[in-house]
Each structure stands twice: as C-alpha cells, then as structure tokens.
Amino acid sequence: MVEAVESELRRRMAADAPPARDLSFELAVMARIERRHFRRAVAGNAAVAALAALVLFMAAPPLAQAAESLNGNLIATLVAVGLGILAMQWALQREEA
Amino acid sequence: MNDPGAEQAWAHAARAGSAEAFSRLVALHQQGLRAFLRRLCGSHAEADDIAQETFVFAWEAMARFDAGRGFRAWLFGIGWRKFRERRRSWLRRLRREQQAGEMAGAVVAADTGARLDIAAALDALPPEQRAAALLCLACEFTHAEAARALEIPLGTLKSHVARARERLQHALGDPDG
Numbered sequence: 001m002v003e004a005v006e007s008e009l010r011r012r013m014a015a016d017a018p019p020a021r022d023l024s025f026e027l028a029v030m031a032r033i034e035r036r037h038f039r040r041a042v043a044g045n046a047a048v049a050a051l052a053a054l055v056l057f058m059a060a061p062p063l064a065q066a067a068e069s070l071n072g073n074l075i076a077t078l079v080a081v082g083l084g085i086l087a088m089q090w091a092l093q094r095e096e097a
Numbered sequence: 098m099n100d101p102g103a104e105q106a107w108a109h110a111a112r113a114g115s116a117e118a119f120s121r122l123v124a125l126h127q128q129g130l131r132a133f134l135r136r137l138c139g140s141h142a143e144a145d146d147i148a149q150e151t152f153v154f155a156w157e158a159m160a161r162f163d164a165g166r167g168f169r170a171w172l173f174g175i176g177w178r179k180f181r182e183r184r185r186s187w188l189r190r191l192r193r194e195q196q197a198g199e200m201a202g203a204v205v206a207a208d209t210g211a212r213l214d215i216a217a218a219l220d221a222l223p224p225e226q227r228a229a230a231l232l233c234l235a236c237e238f239t240h241a242e243a244a245r246a247l248e249i250p251l252g253t254l255k256s257h258v259a260r261a262r263e264r265l266q267h268a269l270g271d272p273d274g
Contacts (some may be wrong), residue, residue: 004266004269005215005234005262005265005266005269006234006235008215008265008269009215009219009230009231009234009235009265010234010235012136012215012216012219012235013132013133013136013231013235013236014132016132016135016136016141017128017129017131017132017135018127018128018131018132018135018145019128020128021124022127022128025123025127025131025145025148025149026120026123026124026127028149029120029123029127029149029152029153030116030120030123032149032150032152032153033116033152033153033156036153036157
C-alpha cells in the first residue's frame with residue numbers, strides 16, 4: 001500500500017506537471033530577471049543624478065568663486081578637468097563591474 | 098535530474114554571474130519545481146508565478162548559495178518559502194484553506210467508508226505535511242534533502258511524512274492506514 005500511495009502521488013504529479021522543456025516559461029523567468037535589473041539600474045541612476053544635482057546646487061557658489069579666483073590660471077583649470085574625467089571613468093568602470 | 102556534475106558546474110558558473118548557466122538550471126528544474134508548487138497551491142497560474150519568483154530570487158541570491166547543500170534542495174526551499182509568504186499575505190485564502198482542511202480532516206476521521214480521492218486527501222493535509230509528502234513521496238527527495246529544503250529538523254520531517262502517508266493510505270482505502 002505504501003508503494004500504491006507513492007505511485008499514485010507520482011501519477012498525480014506527472015498528470016499536473018508542465019512539459020520537460022518549456023521555453024515560454026524559461027523566457028518569462030529571464031525576462032523577469034532583466035526587468036528587475038533594469039528597474040534597479042534606473043532607480044540607481046536616478047538617485048545618483050538627484051544627488052549630483054544637489055551637490056552641484058550646493059557647490060555652485062563656492063565653485064563660481066574659485067573659478068573667479070583662478071583668474072585665468074590655465075594649469076589649475078586643466079588639472080581640475082583631468083580629475084573630473086578620471087572620476088567619471090572610475091564611476092563607469094565601477095558600474096560595469 | 099540527468100547529470101549532477103553538469104548541474105554543479107552550472108550552479109558554480111551561475112554563482113560567478115553566468116546568466117546562460119542559470120538559464121540551464123531554470124530549464125533543468127522548472128518542471129519539478131512547478132509540479133511541486135502546483136500540487137501545493139492547487140492553482141497552475143499561481144504556482145507558475147511563484148516558480149518564476151523563486152527563480153528570480155535564486156538568481157539574485159546565487160552569491161549566498163552553498164554548493165555543498167545541493168542546488169535542488171536550495172531552490173525548492175526558496176519555492177517553499179515563497180509559497181508560505183504568498184499564503185500569509187492572502188489571509189482570506191488562508192482561512193478558506195484552513196476551513197477546507199478541517200472539513201476534509203473530519204471526513205477522514207469519520208471513516209464513513211467513502212473512498213476519499215488521494216488528491217483531495219493531499220489538499221486536506223496541513224501545508225507542511227503536504228510539502229514533506231510531495232518532496233519525499235513524489236519528488237524523490239531524500240529525507241535529509243527535504244528537511245534542508247523545508248528548513249525543519251529531520252525528525253519533524255519524518256513525522257510529517259509518516260502522518261501524511263497514513264492519511265493518504267487511508268484515502269486509498271487501506272484498512273491499516
């Protein structure tokens with residue numbers, strides 16, 4: 001009777017079971033994963049953009065003053081631009097990783 | 098499951114971030130997991146939705162997967178927890194299930210001589226017993242593997258399986274059951 005219970009259960013499971021290969025289900029899973037990835041990336045980028053805007057807003061007056069005080073100092077300006085580019089590259093590499 | 102070695106290799110690659118390896122794991126386990134959840138939920142659409150959520154969660158938690166535990170037990174464990182979360186959030190449905198369980202239990206206890214269908218008997222079992230019975234009696238999990246998946250002590254699992262088997266035997270009309 002133990003075997004009967006187990007074989008009956010297996011029979012029921014088999015009758016209810018989906019096909020061994022179900023491409024639509026597999027695609028739906030991978031699509032759900034990608035959607036979640038995308039939503040997270042969008043939310044992350046929006047947060048970074050908002051933070052950057054806030055920082056820029058707060059730093060704008062002192063930056064304007066600093067720019068004025070540079071008073072045509074080309075080397076200091078180039079160093080600042082170079083540092084900015086390096087920071088952007090670092091951020092992009094981190095995002096890719 | 099066809100090749101445990103291949104499964105292990107895919108799990109390892111998926112843990113390292115390979116989406117292709119993970120999609121192979123999805124293909125390998127979707128049938129078993131969905132069948133398990135279908136018998137657990139009673140609804141194909143709901144079971145498939147939980148199965149998809151299970152795979153998504155598994156992908157995101159791959160870094161925490163312990164290869165020594167076996168991917169199948171880990172995956173079915175996630176499925177079981179997702180099922181329980183879903184059940185908790187649907188309080189109305191839970192009440193209905195409990196009522197149905199009590200009613201069916203009363204039918205079995207009354208022993209009216211009517212031969213209860215095994216599927217109805219299975220549905221009448223408490224969810225933990227049903228899950229234990231499905232994993233051990235139908236999905237060919239070992240007791241240790243099922244205990245790991247359901248996160249319960251081995252003794253509790255064996256007791257769940259024994260009780261479930263007894264009820265199911267009774268449903269099949271075994272006088273000793």
